[in-house]
Amino acid sequence: MLLTFALISLIGSPRCYAQLIVGEGFSAQVLVGNVLVGDGVQTRNITYTGHNRAIALFENGDKAELGLDKGIIMSTGVAVEAKGPNDVLDNSKDLKYPGDQTLEKIANRQTIDAAVLQFEFKPQTEEIEFKYIFSSEEYIRYVDRGFNDVFGFFISGPGITGEQNVAKIPGSNVEVSIDNVNHKRNSEYFVLNDNTSSNSYKHLQHNGQTVVLKANLTLQACDWYTIKLAITDVGDPALDSWVFIGSKSFKHKTAIGADTAFCSDNFVQTLDAGHPSRQVLWSTGERTQQIQVSGYGNYWVEVFTQCGSFKDEINIFPAIKDISIGDDTLVCGNEVNRVLQVENRVFEHYKWSNGDTTPTITVKKPGEYWLEVSRYGCTAADTMQINEIEVPEFSLGADTLICGEVDLSLKPNINADDFTWHDGSKNGVMKVTEPGLYWLRADLGVCHYIDSIMITNRTALNVDIGPPELSFCELQDVRLTTQLNDTSDYAIRWNTGEQVGAITVTESGWYAVSVTDKVCGFTADDDCNVMFLSESLDYFVPNAFSPNLDGLNGTFSVTFGLSTVDTFQISIYNLWGEQIYQSSDIEEKWDGKWQGNYVPGGTYIWYAVLKTPCLPDEKRYQSGTLTIMR
Numbered sequence: 001m002l003l004t005f006a007l008i009s010l011i012g013s014p015r016c017y018a019q020l021i022v023g024e025g026f027s028a029q030v031l032v033g034n035v036l037v038g039d040g041v042q043t044r045n046i047t048y049t050g051h052n053r054a055i056a057l058f059e060n061g062d063k064a065e066l067g068l069d070k071g072i073i074m075s076t077g078v079a080v081e082a083k084g085p086n087d088v089l090d091n092s093k094d095l096k097y098p099g100d101q102t103l104e105k106i107a108n109r110q111t112i113d114a115a116v117l118q119f120e121f122k123p124q125t126e127e128i129e130f131k132y133i134f135s136s137e138e139y140i141r142y143v144d145r146g147f148n149d150v151f152g153f154f155i156s157g158p159g160i161t162g163e164q165n166v167a168k169i170p171g172s173n174v175e176v177s178i179d180n181v182n183h184k185r186n187s188e189y190f191v192l193n194d195n196t197s198s199n200s201y202k203h204l205q206h207n208g209q210t211v212v213l214k215a216n217l218t219l220q221a222c223d224w225y226t227i228k229l230a231i232t233d234v235g236d237p238a239l240d241s242w243v244f245i246g247s248k249s250f251k252h253k254t255a256i257g258a259d260t261a262f263c264s265d266n267f268v269q270t271l272d273a274g275h276p277s278r279q280v281l282w283s284t285g286e287r288t289q290q291i292q293v294s295g296y297g298n299y300w301v302e303v304f305t306q307c308g309s310f311k312d313e314i315n316i317f318p319a320i321k322d323i324s325i326g327d328d329t330l331v332c333g334n335e336v337n338r339v340l341q342v343e344n345r346v347f348e349h350y351k352w353s354n355g356d357t358t359p360t361i362t363v364k365k366p367g368e369y370w371l372e373v374s375r376y377g378c379t380a381a382d383t384m385q386i387n388e389i390e391v392p393e394f395s396l397g398a399d400t401l402i403c404g405e406v407d408l409s410l411k412p413n414i415n416a417d418d419f420t421w422h423d424g425s426k427n428g429v430m431k432v433t434e435p436g437l438y439w440l441r442a443d444l445g446v447c448h449y450i451d452s453i454m455i456t457n458r459t460a461l462n463v464d465i466g467p468p469e470l471s472f473c474e475l476q477d478v479r480l481t482t483q484l485n486d487t488s489d490y491a492i493r494w495n496t497g498e499q500v501g502a503i504t505v506t507e508s509g510w511y512a513v514s515v516t517d518k519v520c521g522f523t524a525d526d527d528c529n530v531m532f533l534s535e536s537l538d539y540f541v542p543n544a545f546s547p548n549l550d551g552l553n554g555t556f557s558v559t560f561g562l563s564t565v566d567t568f569q570i571s572i573y574n575l576w577g578e579q580i581y582q583s584s585d586i587e588e589k590w591d592g593k594w595q596g597n598y599v600p601g602g603t604y605i606w607y608a609v610l611k612t613p614c615l616p617d618e619k620r621y622q623s624g625t626l627t628i629m630r
Contacts, residue, residue: 038251040310077240139208157225547592
């Protein structure tokens with residue numbers, strides 16, 4: 001029951017439809033007892049030697065075009081890497097495990113990374129068989145190179161001398177190996193898997209493989225035998241190989257045959273138990289060696305022997321059923337983009353009306369399409385019609401530029417069953433008060449149409465070329481820009497005469513710009529005073545004045561030129577060191593008075609302290625003499 005649940009979990013994803021499904025982590029007892037061995041074969045002393053990732057179970061082999069649908073994988077590398085597609089030329093995994101002495105006798109070289117599954121079994125008849133496939137990354141480049149991976153199925157027990165390898169080419173005593181089954185020798189048993197133009201085996205990783213082969217064991221009934229299933233790398237761990245052994249294929253031989261498919265339900269099939277000396281019982285209740293059946297289903301026969309009984313079965317099924325690539329469809333002319341396929345079915349061959357041979361096609365235009373498929377020599381076909389509805393003109397109008405505030409209504413030019421705007425609203429008319437991208441979906445019958453419109457607007461211009469005053473300590477290139485580079489939409493004129501979006505100025509002065517929106521007629525102006533300041537203290541202190549009330553040269557003050565002054569203070573002293581005047585106001589004028597009276601004529605001393613923007617961290621101390629004349 002645990003195995004059943006595990007297998008179900010492996011095949012739950014539909015994405016694995018055409019890919020081999022591989023499950024790791026199962027014990028040797030489960031792999032032999034629940035997967036490999038058929039009805040009536042007793043087993044004991046089951047052991048496995050090798051890396052735990054070198055052995056696994058697999059499913060979905062038919063859909064992956066392997067040849068065996070389910071069973072056990074054994075590998076010289078990692079079993080799960082048997083899954084394809086064949087997108088790695090030299091798939092290799094070094095598991096760092098020892099080799100096998102029995103296989104070294106075949107290879108005549110050291111072996112590594114061996115995977116060995118061994119168990120004892122007791123057959124009820126003289127003949128046991130099982131199905132297998134050998135595959136490898138060493139195909140086809142290393143054929144006849146003398147150091148290929150090896151494998152073998154070794155049987156020992158009553159009536160057998162030593163260990164005999166039963167992995168033989170059909171009808172011969174030649175062991176199956178890369179050098180014995182390939183594109184040059186026994187090629188009827190070989191399939192290449194690196195031809196990208198072919199669909200065959202595209203879902204598998206190996207470069208080549210054998211077809212399904214059968215190992216035949218001739219034994220003594222009711223005695224215990226030992227079988228050893230082994231595979232190994234030879235010489236080095238490069239280029240992995242795999243052996244696939246069919247589920248429940250390790251079984252007693254009968255003549256009931258393999259599962260059989262018929263093209264129609266009008267058939268009669270003879271089933272043979274293949275054991276004329278033994279009693280048999282069919283699922284139909286009959287006890288004859290042969291029966292005839294004429295209906296689909298699962299049939300089994302039980303064979304009774306001196307040490308028990310066993311069953312073998314056959315499934316008779318329709319080779320191909322009616323297929324469907326879809327119902328006739330009515331589509332819009334602007335929406336023909338459809339994948340045609342047969343859902344959840346795999347066939348051997350596909351032929352489409354357009355000549356494609358793939359399981360699916362994508363059609364882009366209306367018309368009649370058909371598919372013919374074949375499987376087990378039977379064919380089925382289906383046809384579908386894709387008809388087109390003419391697409392009506394549907395438009396919200398051309399992209400629109402609005403001068404001023406946005407205030408308009410958008411309305412489609414067609415009637416429809418349903419409208420859906422970009423914001424999810426369903427109204428037939430959209431009131432627009434903001435610029436932006438607006439789109440509408442209109443549904444009409446089986447068709448839907450989508451159109452969009454971009455609404456932009458221009459409002460009153462706002463031109464800013466900088467602050468009203470710009471001052472610089474050094475002469476330099478100063479860039480004044482309107483931030484408008486599109487002179488095709490805007491007329492720009494500077495008081496310098498230039499008509500570009502930005503100008504460079506190198507002289508102190510007043511600069512102004514006027515901009516006109518050519519589309520909407522909006523205008524804007526801005527100006528800026530640029531000053532290049534000197535680092536020197538460009539000022540003048542007079543050396544004399546005459547406060548004699550004659551109206552001429554009657555006051556004292558400091559006159560400044562280009563430099564801007566942040567800090568200013570001037571002090572005047574008489575010859576006795578008395579301070580008779582002090583001021584921090586650049587605009588202030590001294591009238592020659594001290595303590596309310598005019599100072600007498602003569603010589604005085606002044607001191608000045610100044611700081612300018614261009615010398616922010618330095619004070620300039622200046623002094624001089626001043627003559628007051630009466």
